[in-house]
Amino acid sequence: MAYLKSSDSKLQWNGIKVMASSIVGDLAKVRNESTVHEKQTMKEEAYPEETAILAKAPDVPPPITRNYPVKLLVNLEVIVKELPIDDSYTYEYWTFQESVPGPMIRARVGDIMQVKLVNRDQSGMMHNLDFHAVLGPGGGAPLLNCGKDETKVAQFRLTYPGLYIYHCAVDPVSVHISNGMFGLLLVEPDKGLQAVDKEYYLMQAEVYTEDNPITVDSRCLPQSIDKLMDERPNYVVFNGRQGSHLENNPFKAKVGDRVRFYVGNAGPALVSSFHIIGTIFDKVWKDGSLLNQPQLGLQTVMIPSGSSAVVELDAVVPGNFTLVDHSITRIEKGCVAFLQVVGETKDPYLYCSEEGPSPCPGCKIHP
CATH class of the missing domain: 2.60.40.420 (Cupredoxins -  blue copper proteins)
Structure with missing residues (x-):
């Protein structure tokens, strides 16, 4: 864990860790108090199972070719990993599948997405997943709150086609997102998307x-x-x-x-x-x-x-x-x-000149 330099920042970071510990403790209490939340029982559907192909940026999972819904198995792990942030420095990211952004997920409207989240973060920090495509409190986050070395499983029916953000939503949410805990979920329409070359x-x-x-x-x-x-x-x-x-x-x-x-x-x-x-x-x-x-x-x-x-x-x-x-x-x-x-x-007249291009030296946008 990379700590902050200034004394004020250290105090703030310690406050975040205390807050995370408090959340873990509060969550344990909630789990033991059946009157607080009704347990959401997972129901088995007669859908064939299919393991989601997860693609790391800039790659995209292959288009959906089936014309029926499935139970789509999405397996994600939280792993802390030090990655380059530029040519000189690195940054300790909190990742899904050791990449930032997290992998892209591709599904079809009507699919039941079964998410298994494993928290490999050894610092003790809690993590979860909020899917903007999910209907229900927290976008699924309360069902996927994971402490150290815990595994959580939840399932959600995908009812709207679209391109959706997912991210960790443990408090403070801004800390988790800015540390790399985000990705995209594409929910294709029932008739799919028009094919493109790239x-x-x-x-x-x-x-x-x-x-x-x-x-x-x-x-x-x-x-x-x-x-x-x-x-x-x-x-x-x-x-x-x-x-x-x-x-x-x-x-x-x-x-x-x-x-x-x-x-x-x-x-x-x-x-x-x-x-x-x-x-x-x-x-x-x-x-x-x-x-x-x-x-x-x-x-x-x-x-x-x-x-x-x-x-x-x-x-x-x-x-x-x-x-x-x-x-x-x-x-x-x-x-x-x-x-x-x-x-x-x-069409040579789309872009032409008697002289060739001459980009300005050191230009970041016109190589």
């Missing part, structure tokens, strides 16, 4: 750290509760780290491809103005709603904290296209990625 999983999030590691021989930046409460992130990143999808690991497509991005904003505080420089979104399902008709021809998509969007575009010109939060100062905090398109355009 699908990608992308999540924006903030990370709040102290300016320096605790010791001179460490690369790990501790969390800053002060900055978190003031909503002053050091980093605003795509898929868990600064530079996750730059020249050495861009999103890729060919001229003529139809490309779909499943985009989430974990927050925990900022609104995203999602934009891809040099493209126009042909179709956008705002707020992740797949019940509504898509909006057409959008330049920038507002994605609130805790929400999502499905965006589609046609790759018609070769080159590097830059994904940003158009609250543009966030580029300097790491919120930039590249889509690399190869091939030849069918």
